[in-house]
Amino acid sequence: MPIFDDGQKERELPDSTVVETDVLIVGSGPAGASSALLLATLDVPNIGIAKLRWTANTLRAHITNQRATRDALAAIFGPTVPACA
Numbered sequence: 001m002p003i004f005d006d007g008q009k010e011r012e013l014p015d016s017t018v019v020e021t022d023v024l025i026v027g028s029g030p031a032g033a034s035s036a037l038l039l040a041t042l043d044v045p046n047i048g049i050a051k052l053r054w055t056a057n058t059l060r061a062h063i064t065n066q067r068a069t070r071d072a073l074a075a076i077f078g079p080t081v082p083a084c085a
Contacts, residue, residue, distance in 0.1 A: 008054075019047065022044055022046065023046040024046070024049065025039075025046055025049070027050060028050035032050070033048075034072065038072075038076065041076065
C-alpha cells in the first residue's frame with residue numbers, strides 16, 4: 001500500500017483491539033456517505049472507514065442522478081416525497 005503524506009499527524013490507535021458496530025461501511029464516497037446518513041437517521045449504529053483521511057477536492061454529485069435521488073427520498077419519507085423547488 002502506498003504511503004500518503006497529507007501533512008497530518010498520525011492518530012493514536014484505540015486501546016481496544018475490538019470495535020463493535022452493527023454495520024461497517026467501507027468507503028466514504030456518495031454511496032458510503034448516503035448509507036451512513038440513512039442508517040444514522042434510522043438509529044442504526046454504524047462506522048465508516050475510508051482509504052484516505054481527507055475529503056475530495058472535486059465535486060462528486062454528478063454521479064447521483066434524479067431517479068436515484070427520488071428513490072432515496074422515497075425510502076426516507078415514504079411514497080409522498082416533499083416537493084422540491
